[in-house]
Amino acid sequence: MRQRAVITGMGVVSSLGQGLDAFWQGLIEGRSAIAPIDRFSTDGLRNDSGGQVRDFSFSAEKFGFDSPPDLATQFLLTAAREALLRAAIAPAEERDPGFGAVLATNFGGANSWEEYVAGLLAGEVREAAFSEATFGTAADHACAIFGIGGPCTLLSVACASGGAALGVASDMIRGGEANVVLVAGYDALAPTPLSGLSVLRTMTDEMIRPFSADRSGTIFGEGAAALVVEEMEHARERDARMLAEVLGWSENNNAYHITAPDQGGAGMTRVVREAIEDAGIDAQTIDYVNAHGTGTQPHDPAEVQAVKTVLGERARQIAMSSIKAAVGHMMGAAGVAEAIATVMTINEGVVPPTVNYREPDPECDLDHVPNEAREAAVKRAISISAGIGGNNSCVVLGGVN
C-alpha cells in the first residue's frame, strides 16, 4: 500500500497581492490585476500590460542575505515561507533528510540574466548576477533557508512546470522518499522572455480572454506559488490541517512540434486520461476542471476537446474555468497557483470565474464560469497545464474527509 500525499500549506505572491488571501479574494471577486508594466520599458512589445507584482516587500535580512537575491527568487522564498508557516512547519535547524523540495520555473533568475548580459555588452563580468541567473541557485537558497535536506530537484518544462512539480512531489511522498516536500513554482516578468513571447505572437495585442470567441492570445504575469505536500500519516500525527489530497498526476510530451500544438490536442487528452487513471478514480466523479486556458486561439479549443474526450458527458455537467485573465499567465508558477485555486475551490465551495470573457465560442462550449464566481460543491477536480516544447501536465486533487 503506497503512502498518500496531502497538501497542508499554501502560499502565493501574485499580481493580485502578496499572500494567499489576496490571491483568493481577488479571484472570487472576479478582479483582473492586468495593467501596464512599469518596472522596465515595454516599448516594442505587442502589449505593454502584464500581471506585475506590485507593492512587494522582501526583507533580504530576514532570509539571511547580505544582498537581495534575484527578484524571481524573492517571490519564491516569500511564497514558500507563507506555505510553511500556514502548514506550521518551522525551518529545520539542521538539514532534515525527510524534507524534500521540487521547484519549477521557466526562466529562473531572468532579471539577473538581463543584468549579466548588460554587463557583458559593456565589457564587464558581473559574476554575482550570473550566479543569481543560474536556475539551481534558487534551489541552493531555498534548501539552505528552510533546512531542506531530502530529495530535491528543479524542473523546467515551460508552462507545464508547476503542475508537474506537484506531481513529482506527490511521487516522492507516495514512494516513501520524504515526509514533507516543498513545491514551488516561480517566475518574474523580464524583457527577454516577454520579447520572445511577443514575437511568437503568443501574447495578444488586445486583452487576455480565455474561452471567449474574440480571444487573441495570452498576457503574462509573474509571482510564485508554493505548496507543502505531506505524507498523510505524518500530517495526522502532528494534527496538521489537511487541505486536499493529491490523488494522481501525469506529465508527457506531444513529440510533435516545439511550439505548435499537436493535432486535436492528443497529448493533452492523454495526460488528462493518465492522471485520472493514476488516481484510480472514475472520470465521472470529477466535479471541476481548472483549465490551462491561456486565451490563445488554438490552445483553448484543444483543451476543451481533451476534457470532452476524457470526461465524456461529465464535461457538460461541471465547470471549467481559467484564472489566467485575473493574474496573467504566471509561467512556471502557473500550475502551482492554479492547483492552489483548485484546493481553495474544494475547501470553500466556490469556483473562480474566467474573467474578461465576452462572447461564447461554439468550440469552447463548456461552462467556463464567465466573469462571476459561483458556488459549487467540488470534491474532486483536475488542473491542467501545457507549455512550449510540447510538454503537458495534469494533477487530480480531492478533498480530505
Next chain:
Amino acid sequence: MADTRIVITGVGAVSGLGAGIEPLLEALREGYEPDSDLMEADYDPEEFRESSKTYMDPASDHALAACWLAVRDAGLGWEAASHPGFPSDRLGASIGTAFGTLESMLNMTGRVQQKGLRFGSPMIFTHAFINAPAALIAIEYELQGSNMTHSLGDASSAAAIAYALTMMRAGRADLMLAGGCEALAEPLIAAMDEREEESVLGEGAAVLVLETAEHALARGAEPLAEITGATALAPCKNDAGKRALIAAGTDTARVIDAATVCGHSFGASVALSAACCAALAAEAEEPLAAIARDGSAAVVIEEWRA
C-alpha cells in the same frame, strides 16, 4: 514498485575527447590528464542527428548526438526516427543541464538589449528555453511519454537519471533516455574566469538508455548493467560526506569521475561518469558510482545478473 529492476541497454556520449564512450574509457584507463583549461566538444553534430535542422543551440546538439549514439548502442533500430512495436506514450526522456541553452539566450538577450524588444527572434527564443534539448529529443524519437528537464547545478543529470528511475519503477514508462548536456558558451566561460574556477572545464552530453528489465529482455536486448540507485538531494555545499551515495543504496561503491579526463562539465558531469560506469560494470567487482561534485547526488550502477 521498488521490485521493478531497471537496466541500462545503451550509452552515448560526446565530450572534449570526441564522440562515443570509448575515448572516455581509454582516457580513464590510461590516466589521461587534459592539457588545456577548456575541453571543447570535438565532433560534428551533423553526423549524429536523424533530421536536418536550421538552427540548434550547442547544448541541444550535444544532447541529440548523445541520444543518437545511445539509441544505436542499445540496438533499438530507431534510424528512421520511429520505433515500430514500441508504444510512443511509454517512452520518455529526462535531461539535466545546469546552464542549458546559454548561447541562444545570449543571442536573444543581446538583440533585445541592443535593438529593442521588437527584435527578439522567434526561432532563437524557442531554442533558448532550457527544456529545448529534451523537447527536441522527444520530437526526434517520437517519445510521447514522460519528458522532463532538471536544472540543479552539478547535480542536474543525477536528478534527471533519478527521475527516470522513479518514473519507471512507478510503472509510468517502459524506456527512457536519461542523462545530461552542457555547453561551454561564452557567458559561462566569462563567469567561470571571474570566479577563478580552477578545474578544467568541459562540455558535452551523455545519455543512458534505461529500460525495465522486462522490457529489455522481451525485445532480446543484452543489458550492459543494472542501475540500482539514483538520488539527488538538496544542494549542500559544505557536505563532505557521501550522503547521496548512501541514499542511493550503497557506501562501498567505486567512484568513476569522467571529469578527470574530459573536464568538469557541470550538469552533464554525472551523466558522463554514469555512462562510463555502465560500460565498465560488467568487468567491475564492486558497484560503480557517479557522484556530483558537491556530493549531493549519486547514481549507482552494477553488473547485470539476471
